[in-house]
Amino acid sequence: MKDLSVNLSGLILDNPIVPASGTFGFGREFAEYYDINILGSFSFKGTTKEARFGNPTPRIAECGASGMINAVGLQNPGIDTVINRELPELKKIFHKPVIANISGFSIEEYAYCCERIDKEEQVGIIEVNVSCPNVRHGGMSFGTSPEAAAEVTRAVKAVTTKPVYIKLSPNVTDIVAIAKACEEAGADGICLINTMLGMRIDIARRRPVIANVMGGFSGPSIFPVAVRMVHQVSKACNVPVMGCGGVSSARDVIEMMMAGATAVQVGAMNLKNPYICKEIIEELPIVMEELKIDRLSDIIGIV
Amino acid sequence: MQKQGIYKIITNVPLTKSVYKMVLEGDTSNITAPGQFINIELAGKFLRRPISICDWNETTITVIYKVVGEGTRQMAGMKEGEELDILVGLGNGFNTNIDKMKHPLLVGGGVGVPPMYGLAKKLLAEGKRPTMIMGFNTAEEVFYYEEFVALGLDVFVTTVDGTGGTKGFVTDAMEQNGILYDYLYCCGPEPMLKALHRGVMTGGQLSFEERMGCGFGACMGCSCKTLTGYKRICKDGPVMYKEEITFE
Structure with a gap:
């Protein structure tokens, strides 16, 4: 019997598989395909203080087999509706602690939303998105400087009781400096990486594919970048890391954990194959057997 | 499901x-x-x-x-x-359970024609008397005319350049043939949807297209604004009720 469980700041997950925010909504669509209670947890759709429509369409561009670009722009129903409608609905289909992904456009907004979501019993971890590259003057600026990322962390930690993970952008010069600044400011963990800023052009129409011009590139191609950053950050920090970026198989999960991840998020692949997380969870014990791993937590950061 | x-x-x-x-x-x-x-x-x-x-x-x-x-x-x-x-x-698909509807008008433009075929079959099976208008740019592009005729409904073809059927747009065919209808179903390019949304007085349903990420409602890649809130074209659509649609 293989032990897939991992400990994320005191929260014991049955397995390390966590669908990434923005690719899993509030779970309902995937519950039509499989019982989502098999997941370790999942990170729900990035939530802001006010409801947001997000960017104009087209918001999606394909990048061949390598992945996709999205510029959704944080469309969400706002914190009130998430608490009053989405979480009660979620309770019917998901019986484990969920990860609450929070975004904001000011320190005060981050603090306001985190303080409110912290009181919800279904929330196990608060994941603060300081890295969404889609919103002008938005999250990007917080995640690109150690000082601003630390300021958000301090403000959120001051008003919450649950573990706070800061989700970082890879679109920076020194990811380690930002991660360490968050850790020193009190972050209980780090999640990385968010999408990489990208762009596609429709060469027949001679214009960008995406209305927003640029967007976040995700998918299998960013996996090596994610592994590298997870490795760097987990070596430099003492808090757990949730690895995210281009994960598409059980082998990727094991690689990400060897790089230093305690839990592993799966993002873009959920959109291509709605069963991907289920398949990975079923495949993990088989790959563990092949690699002579009995306890998955034994391999965290061994490289 | x-x-x-x-x-x-x-x-x-x-x-x-x-x-x-x-x-x-x-x-x-x-x-x-x-x-x-x-x-x-x-x-x-x-x-x-x-x-x-x-x-x-x-x-x-x-x-x-x-x-x-x-x-x-x-x-x-x-x-x-x-x-x-x-x-x-x-996606949701077309709702055919419409109160008092007897003579629905089906309008398809280009590759908006195909979903009208399954719809026509269902409406006929439910005892309705649909009329079909198909719009294309030119006669060479016309497809499925015989298939619609074989279902046993009145079918009108329009081409923008006049090489086949009525010259002009589907709205020209509607006027010139004096087609009577009490409900509208439409799938086609956005200018066609806009023209019908503006010009048709009956209730109706219009099917939309957008670049999608997942196609099952998770990613919010294909959202649109409606008078009844934000909708996902892939999951809440692609069919929207005429009354809720806004092109602003």
């Missing part, structure tokens, strides 16, 4: 220079309404390709698609017997 499955191509033939008909064999039990779509995985492509369902029975699904890019070009090159990984039963 949406489902994933493996489907075998049993027909893949051109209907015009750029429009193909593909018949797929596999589980169709989760298709619940005409106007729904399927999302096809293709080798070497990250995102699936959403294609509207033209017709279906217990064992096969018929789709008609236009070659507009790399993905659909790849589809056009596929042979009988090849298999595809497909998500089936996506």
Whole structure:
């Protein structure tokens, strides 16, 4: 019997598989395909203080087999509706602690939303998105400087009781400096990486594919970048890391954990194959057997 | 309920220079309404390709698609017997349970025509008397005219250049033929949807298209604004009620 469980700041997950925010909504669509209670947890759709429509369409561009670009722009129903409608609905289909992904456009907004979501019993971890590259003057600026990322962390930690993970952008010069600044400011963990800023052009129409011009590139191609950053950050920090970026198989999960991840998020692949997380969870014990791993937590950061 | 499955191509033939008909064999039990779509995985492509369902029975699904890019070009090159990984039963589809509707008008533009076929069959089976108008740019592009006629309904063709049927747009055919109707169903390019949304006085349902990420409501890639709130074209649509649509 293989032990897939991992400990994320005191929260014991049955397995390390966590669908990434923005690719899993509030779970309902995937519950039509499989019982989502098999997941370790999942990170729900990035939530802001006010409801947001997000960017104009087209918001999606394909990048061949390598992945996709999205510029959704944080469309969400706002914190009130998430608490009053989405979480009660979620309770019917998901019986484990969920990860609450929070975004904001000011320190005060981050603090306001985190303080409110912290009181919800279904929330196990608060994941603060300081890295969404889609919103002008938005999250990007917080995640690109150690000082601003630390300021958000301090403000959120001051008003919450649950573990706070800061989700970082890879679109920076020194990811380690930002991660360490968050850790020193009190972050209980780090999640990385968010999408990489990208762009596609429709060469027949001679214009960008995406209305927003640029967007976040995700998918299998960013996996090596994610592994590298997870490795760097987990070596430099003492808090757990949730690895995210281009994960598409059980082998990727094991690689990400060897790089230093305690839990592993799966993002873009959920959109291509709605069963991907289920398949990975079923495949993990088989790959563990092949690699002579009995306890998955034994391999965290061994490289 | 949406489902994933493996489907075998049993027909893949051109209907015009750029429009193909593909018949797929596999589980169709989760298709619940005409106007729904399927999302096809293709080798070497990250995102699936959403294609509207033209017709279906217990064992096969018929789709008609236009070659507009790399993905659909790849589809056009596929042979009988090849298999595809497909998500089936996506989207809401057309609602035919409309109070007092007897003579619905069906309007399809280009590759907006195919979903009207399954819809026409359902309406006829329910005892309604639909009329079909199909709009194309030119006569060479016309497909499925005979198939609609064979269903036993009045079919009008329009072409923008006048090489086939009535010259002009579908709205010209509506006026010139004095078509009487009490409800509208439409699928076509946005200018057509706009013209009908503005010009038609009856109730109706319009089917929309957008670049999609997942196709099943998770990613918010294909959102639109409606008078009743934000909707996802893939999950809450692709069919929207005329009363809730805004083009602003």
